[in-house]
Amino acid sequence: MGVPLYQAKAELFKTLGHPARIRILELLSERDHAVHELLEKISIEPSNLSQQLGVLRRTQLVTSNRSGGAVVYSIAVPEVRDLLLAGRQILGQLAAQQSQLSAELAGAQESTAD
Amino acid sequence: MGVPLYQAKAELFKTLGHPARIRILELLSERDHAVHELLEKISIEPSNLSQQLGVLRRTQLVTSNRSGGAVVYSIAVPEVRDLLLAGRQILGQLAAQQSQLSAELAGAQESTAD
DNA sequence: ACATGACTTGCGAAACTCTTCATCTCAAGT
């Protein structure tokens, strides 16, 4: 099949590795959005938004269709929601470990308090 | 709280956006590995491996402890497995859509064939 | 036909990432 699996996977994650692209996917996983709607909710230049949409389109994570004057984007692969959720989970876990660590540092002599 | 959530999320995904780092996490999610064990299974230069481990360590996804001569790495956040799994899922979905597309192109006049 | 709003595309400068090389630390063996 050519491309090693782990490389394809790395590329998928790299695609998600940009704040604007994350926001786009989160908004689209709620409902379809026209570009100008995304533009209202994400504060970047139109051309920048368009570039990021292009990246997501090329990796087939989203699709676009023109509806009159506007171009409407949708999530192409529903499983993206799971991925975003798993990301949120990890971030939460990481934050929890951080605060546990600082609590331990603060009350260093306490034995697994309360 | 400073850093916007979507930015933290982007950074998390960016961390996973590298083939060597993906392989490391997949190996570690099976079991702990010493650096020289990882080195046998992933073919990159030792110093490169060390750099990638450094990246994972800095984002707190893995932890290391020295065991005599060797340094052993472990997954710090078990939820990483879910994230990798979700990635695999999406890749599968994407591949399925690709092959469905080419099938449709091949038998263009067939109506949702066989 | 022309203007307008909604997007997209090409381009270049700045910022960032990857990989390798040389150097360094740490622990165990002699």
Place this chain on the structure above:
DNA sequence: ACTTGAGATGAAGAGTTTCGCAAGTCATGT
């Protein structure tokens, strides 16, 4: 004390990404 194997770290060059600007397309209203 010296050597050796196992890793980490810093720095430099190549390569890739990102962002804003200017210019371009496409459909709708006048």
